[in-house]
Amino acid sequence: MNDKVAVSxxxxxxxxxxxxxxRLLFLLAIIACLVAGAYWLWGSKSNPVNPQNILTVExxxxxxxxxxxxxxxxxSYVDVGAQVSGQLKKLYVDIGDQVKxxxxxxxxDATVQLARVEASRAQLKGLQAQLAEREAxxxxxxxxxxxxxxxxxxxxxxxEAYQSALASVKVTQAQIEMLKAQIQQTESSxxxxxxxxxxxxxxxxxxxxxxxxxAREGQxxxxxxxxPIILRIADLSTMTVxxxxxxxxxxxxxxxxxxxxxxxxxxxxxxxGTLSQVLPTPEVLNNVVLYTALFDVANPKQELMTQxxxxxxxxxxxxxxxxxxxxAALNPVDRGAKRxxxxxxxxxxxxxxxxxxxxxxxxxxxxxxxGLQVGEKIVIGGQRPLAGGEAANRSPRFRGx
Numbered sequence: 001m002n003d004k005v006a007v008s009x010x011x012x013x014x015x016x017x018x019x020x021x022x023r024l025l026f027l028l029a030i031i032a033c034l035v036a037g038a039y040w041l042w043g044s045k046s047n048p049v050n051p052q053n054i055l056t057v058e059x060x061x062x063x064x065x066x067x068x069x070x071x072x073x074x075x076s077y078v079d080v081g082a083q084v085s086g087q088l089k090k091l092y093v094d095i096g097d098q099v100k101x102x103x104x105x106x107x108x109d110a111t112v113q114l115a116r117v118e119a120s121r122a123q124l125k126g127l128q129a130q131l132a133e134r135e136a137x138x139x140x141x142x143x144x145x146x147x148x149x150x151x152x153x154x155x156x157x158x159x160e161a162y163q164s165a166l167a168s169v170k171v172t173q174a175q176i177e178m179l180k181a182q183i184q185q186t187e188s189s190x191x192x193x194x195x196x197x198x199x200x201x202x203x204x205x206x207x208x209x210x211x212x213x214x215a216r217e218g219q220x221x222x223x224x225x226x227x228p229i230i231l232r233i234a235d236l237s238t239m240t241v242x243x244x245x246x247x248x249x250x251x252x253x254x255x256x257x258x259x260x261x262x263x264x265x266x267x268x269x270x271x272x273g274t275l276s277q278v279l280p281t282p283e284v285l286n287n288v289v290l291y292t293a294l295f296d297v298a299n300p301k302q303e304l305m306t307q308x309x310x311x312x313x314x315x316x317x318x319x320x321x322x323x324x325x326x327x328a329a330l331n332p333v334d335r336g337a338k339r340x341x342x343x344x345x346x347x348x349x350x351x352x353x354x355x356x357x358x359x360x361x362x363x364x365x366x367x368x369x370x371g372l373q374v375g376e377k378i379v380i381g382g383q384r385p386l387a388g389g390e391a392a393n394r395s396p397r398f399r400g401x
Contacts (some may be wrong), residue, residue, distance in 0.1 A: 019292050054238060054345065057376045059244055060324040062098065062360045062367045066252055068293070068313035070243030070261065074234035075296055078206055081227035083199040083256040088219045088230070093210050103204045105172055106230055112201035117197050120190040138172040145169050208235040211306055236302045241273065243312045244283070244290040253278055254385055259295050261310040271304070273297040275314065321362040323368040329380045330358070330366060342372070351379050391399040 082088075090107040093099060093331070145165040153156035212232045215221065221228045241261060245253065253275060260270045273295040282289045293314070297304070330340040338358040343351045356371030 012106075015133055018159045034105050042239045045124060053380045054377050055326065055329065055380055057315050057323060057325060057368075057374055057378060059374055060365070061318070061320045062322065062324055062362065062365050063313075063315055064317040064360050065361050066245065066246045066249040066316060068243045068249070068312045068314070070293075070312045072239045072306060072308040072310060073242055074236055074306060075233055075240045076206070076239045077208070077211070077234035079229045079232050080105060080202060080205065081229045082202065082215075082221045082223050083227060084110070084113060084196055085221055086110065086112065086200065086224045087247070088215055088217055088221055091213070091215075091217050091230075093231070095210055097210045098208075099204045099210060100207045101204055105204055106202040106215075108200040108202070110197055113193065113197040113200055117190065117193040120186060120193050124183065124186045124190060126353060127179055129181045131176060131183060134172055134179055138169065138176060141165070141168040141172050202230065203250075204233060206233060206235065208233040209302075211236075214343045234306070237299055238296055238390055239299045239304045240296050241310055241312060243293045243295075243310070245278070245283065245293050245314075247289040247291065249314075250278060250291045250293075253314055255295060259312060260315070261297075261312040263304070263308050263310055264367040265308075267311075271297050271310075317360045319367045322359070323372055324365050325368055325372065325378060326380055327361065327364060329358075329378050340366075341363075344372070345377040345379065369387060371387050 087109040089109045092104050092106060099105065103239060145168070148157055149166040152159075152162050202296050210231055211234045214229045214231060221230075241259075255275055255277060257275045258272070259275050260272045262268070262270055275293060275295045277294050279292040281293070282291045284290070305359045325342065331342070333339045333341055333355060338356055338361075339355060341353050341355055344354045345351055354371055357369050359367035359369040361367060
């Protein structure tokens with residue numbers, strides 16, 4: 001009987017404790033949030049920003065550019081070949097030699113060509129001698145015809161003798177015309193043979209530097225099928241940079257834009273030029289579409305050489321003497337409007353977020369057009385603070401509840 005009374009007395013107490021438990025849990029959650037907020041506020045003030053992440057805002061230059069790789073080629077060059085066949089008898093130049101237009105470069109054995117010229121000259125002399133003979137015969141035939149004309153007027157000759165004298169004059173005149181045509185043909189052939197003989201001596205078609213030799217003394221050259229190349233002369237005072245640009249960057253290029261490059265041998269030196277053209281036909285390498293962009297650069301001291309590699313920068317936009325900050329210090333707010341946030345240290349040394357507007361930028365540096373002044377201090381690598389709703393949604397305690 002007493003046990004039953006005890007059980008009945010404990011039931012109201014248990015029900016009361018069950019009603020108080022949710023309230024107690026809610027109260028504990030509120031206290032935990034207050035403690036976490038106080039800890040965050042105290043920690044942000046008590047933990048100073050790492051001095052290594054603090055940067056003073058300064059002025060500088062910002063470039064937005066397209067980078068590409070290229071190589072150097074002479075703007076003007078000519079491949080000097082042989083127009084006649086034969087053995088290369090003599091080379092008068094070597095690689096690196098400076099030549100002027102008209103300088104003798106090489107000589108080919110011209111025995112065959114000389115023999116043809118001599119034969120044509122002899123043939124021409126023979127035809128000229130025949131012409132002189134026929135002209136003498138014409139003179140005699142004309143005298144005989146004139147005599148026959150006088151005799152015919154006196155009826156002292158026959159008609160047959162008169163007609164024979166007339167025919168002799170006409171035949172001799174025709175023979176003379178034929179010989180003159182043969183002489184003209186032979187003279188033309190002789191000019192061609194003499195020109196071919198002249199090709200055995202090869203002269204420089206332009207001034208420049210001998211940059212390559214494709215043949216050696218004693219080598220036999222065959223010009224019947226294709227003109228063999230002996231050497232190349234190039235004008236190294238102006239070089240052309242052949243640059244391969246990806247199809248994604250080609251729309252950013254325009255003729256006349258500023259370009260500069262550096263070479264592997266002189267990475268700290270810049271050579272400047274102006275984009276002259278972009279070739280319309282691309283080259284496909286490993287499924288990558290590349291377009292060739294060309295620009296010239298002066299090379300008066302010939303420090304740039306053929307086939308040198310070049311790291312090329314096409315300047316899309318440039319801002320000089322402007323407020324600049326590292327891109328690492330910026331957090332995007334609206335990329336389309338070029339609006340970002342940056343952590344700025346107040347006079348009391350407490351970081352606060354400020355919205356700024358960006359102008360010209362690249363992967364490293366950005367121009368600040370609004371929101372920052374020279375001399376202010378910013379924090380690099382700061383993370384944008386979360387809004388209250390975001391923080392609550394990310395809290396594991398609230399997700400559990």
